[in-house]
Amino acid sequence: MMALDLSRVAAVVRKELRDYRRKRSIVVGMLILPAIFLIEPVLFVFLGAPDPVGDPSYRAPLLLLLLIPVITPSTLAAYSVAGEREQGTLEPLLTTPIRQLEFILGKAAAVMIPSLGLSYLVFGVYLLVVRLFANPVVAAGIFNEGPMLLALFLFTPLLTGWAIVVGLAVSVRAGEIRVAQQLGMIASLPPLGVVVLMVVGVIAPTFTAALVFAALLLAVDILALRGISGLFDRERLVTGSKASRS
Amino acid sequence: MTTEQPALVVDHLTKRFGDRTAFSDVSFEVAQGEVFGFLGPNGAGKTTTVRTLGTLIAPTSGTATVAGIPLTSANGVEIRQRISVMPESPGLYLRLTVTENLEFFAGLYGVREAGSRISEALEAVNLSKRAGDLCGGLSKGLRQRVGLARALLSDPVIMFLDEPTSGLDPVAAREVHDLINVLRQKGVTIFLTTHRLDEAERLCDRVAILNTTLRTVGRPSELRQQLFTNALVVKTIGPLHDPAGLFTATPGVLGWRSDDAGAYVLSVADPRVAAPEVARALVGVGADILSISEAQHSLEDVYLELVDEDVEARKR
Structure with a gap:
């Protein structure tokens, strides 16, 4: 097992966060989408049916909130390698002692931190708005959706992880940042199917279901991470083709 | 690495990408503290050679020892810890400042007392006053100097410099030459890829001319004698x-x-x-x-003679 140097991972994270902060399109993109996805759930709180208990339509806004941990990291992750390549910074970076796993973890953590922070922040703002301003009957209906809230809490980092892995894989292969971001976003959506099925009631939204699907998502994330590590071979990153030695 | 050991030993090294041969059967040695020029026309395989010796890509066959360590994928981290590579384009993060760029690379190399190392490196390339500037606002020459400062950070045993004066004005190019001479005095081995034959002639102890295969290796004066x-x-x-x-x-x-x-x-x-x-x-x-x-023959005459021979051979 290779030794992992966390200081190198931290160096990548620090650099990435500095770089994101100074790229206005990234900051604006990160803030606008969550703001949009927050509007509908908040409106629903004030305009929804008066007797929400057992009404599955009250779960729909939660689906919108779960788009945030999918879309926000997918655009950032897709930028991470394609952006380095486009700036001409990838080769100097790969000539340093950084290991493949440190590189992937650094890139992934730099996307995970703001995405997760933002997702939970929006989630918290939504619940706070419900608690403080919603009709008590509506608020009770929403807080009664315990399994859905648990799913929201557990699925958020797991969907973020999935979107990051997919985004990084697309980023390695894509020639352009914009193409990488579009493909990354589309490829990140399938796991949301589980949430859709829970919202429409095909899968009964129970605590057990939330835990089982969270465990499944975790397993998928780990497998996907292992699956993409081969793409981060230095030769493949620099020349676009896999190393061969006779 | 002992003091007698060569800094670089390349033995029958070949790299192919499918049917295309980047370079073939290349063998040479570079002594410690030597400034070694690596010349050749576009597409001759110079950059691929540097990438191979820098552990970015794996050779198809042959062996090499870099800074005393056998060139294998398992030794990649150790080799990269002892060398630095400056590609033709410095590849800086343009939205970060000069210092932030260097801090990042100091972190990747695990440089101790990074702050003072960064100050020394900036001083060496005469950029201390621009430490807080965003790299995106620097001229090409200044960016090249930041690239050199980055290459100096880890105190490397071997520096691979790929066209370090490409696109620089004569004054900036002379400053790079002065820096290479300072590094030579410090005993750093320099592997210099360049198109500028006058630069190679002035700076290099020995040169190799590559045109997919290695055409010749030697001191510029020896090559002139051999060929003319x-x-x-x-x-x-x-x-x-x-x-x-x-x-x-x-x-x-x-x-x-x-x-x-x-x-x-x-x-x-x-x-x-x-x-x-x-x-x-x-x-x-x-x-x-x-x-x-x-009659005085320049290194350029040697270079053109060898490259022209190859062009003629291909026509036949």
Whole structure:
């Protein structure tokens, strides 16, 4: 097992966060989408049916909130390698002692931190708005959706992880940042199917279901991470083709 | 790595991408503290060689030892810890400041006391005053200097510099040359890829000329001797009446050609023997001698001779 140097991972994270902060399109993109996805759930709180208990339509806004941990990291992750390549910074970076796993973890953590922070922040703002301003009957209906809230809490980092892995894989292969971001976003959506099925009631939204699907998502994330590590071979990153030695 | 050990040993190294051969059967050694020039036309395989020795890509066959460590994928981290590579384009993060760029790379190399190392590196490339500037606002020459500062950060045993003066104005290029000389004095081995033959001639202890295969390796003066016969350049005021009769009868002269009116290039076995004989012969026929000098061939002549040979061979 290779030794992992966390200081190198931290160096990548620090650099990435500095770089994101100074790229206005990234900051604006990160803030606008969550703001949009927050509007509908908040409106629903004030305009929804008066007797929400057992009404599955009250779960729909939660689906919108779960788009945030999918879309926000997918655009950032897709930028991470394609952006380095486009700036001409990838080769100097790969000539340093950084290991493949440190590189992937650094890139992934730099996307995970703001995405997760933002997702939970929006989630918290939504619940706070419900608690403080919603009709008590509506608020009770929403807080009664315990399994859905648990799913929201557990699925958020797991969907973020999935979107990051997919985004990084697309980023390695894509020639352009914009193409990488579009493909990354589309490829990140399938796991949301589980949430859709829970919202429409095909899968009964129970605590057990939330835990089982969270465990499944975790397993998928780990497998996907292992699956993409081969793409981060230095030769493949620099020349676009896999190393061969006779 | 012991002091006697070469910094770089390359033995029958080959890299192919499918059917395309980037470079083939390349062998050479670079001593510690040597400035080694790596020359060749576009597409000759220079950058691929640097990438291979820098552990970015794996060779198809052959072996190499870099900074005393065998070139294998398992040794990649250890090798990269001891070398630094400056690609042709410095590849800086343009939205980060000069210091932030260097901090990032110091972190990747695990440089201790990074702050003072960064200050030293910036001082070495004369950029201390621009430490807080965003790299996106720097000129190409200044970015190149930041790239050099980055290459200095880890105190490398070997520095691979790929076209370090590409696109620089003469003053900036001279500063890079001065820095290379300082590094040479410190005992750093420098592997310099360049198109600028005057630069290679001035800076390099030895040069290699690559054109997919290695065409030659040696000191510039040795290469000139290997490739070109000795010659004397004779200049007279006005053309000679019978140069053929005069030069063929002169001892030590093997052949001659006229370059211009009153200018002749004589092939000679030994210029020190032939020059007095030629002078005597010219005086004997009453010629007004302007000068008799040994013909000087530049590294560029060597380079063009070898590359032209390859072009001719491909035509056949």
